């Protein structure tokens with residue numbers, strides 16, 4: 001069991017340190033036009049590589065370890081605080097699911113883990129093709145202060 005865990009951890013490191021993917025831009029275009037036909041609310045949808053404000057002092061952005069595909073992918077989120085310094089002042093959880101099949105694949109709230117460089121990481125297990133959502137919640141001292149939503153399609 002411990003061995004398996006170490007293996008997964010090593011795999012995550014490899015995934016996360018992989019260079020930014022060339023396909024990212026394509027995915028964006030597709031995502032944006034797709035969003036028009038998505039069935040549920042898409043307020044607060046955040047896009048990979050863009051910067052979002054969080055209160056007066058903070059901002060954040062995220063990217064995928066690889067262009068979303070079947071299997072394990074990792075959401076890597078960078079939070080910046082005062083003076084654009086990397087910050088870990090919030091707890092962040094992500095609930096990943098297929099909007100059409102929430103009962104079947106909902107992960108429930110899973111905490112992002114900070115890596116050594118201070119990035120927030122969330123592994124996501126993409127078990128089938130289709131549209132996926134990750135609901136993000138940011139909290140401080142147990143109080144939820146911000147929400148955002150990631151959409152992606154595999």
Ligand SMILES: [Cu+2]
Pocket residue numbers: 098101104105128130
């Ligand atoms: Cu499904």
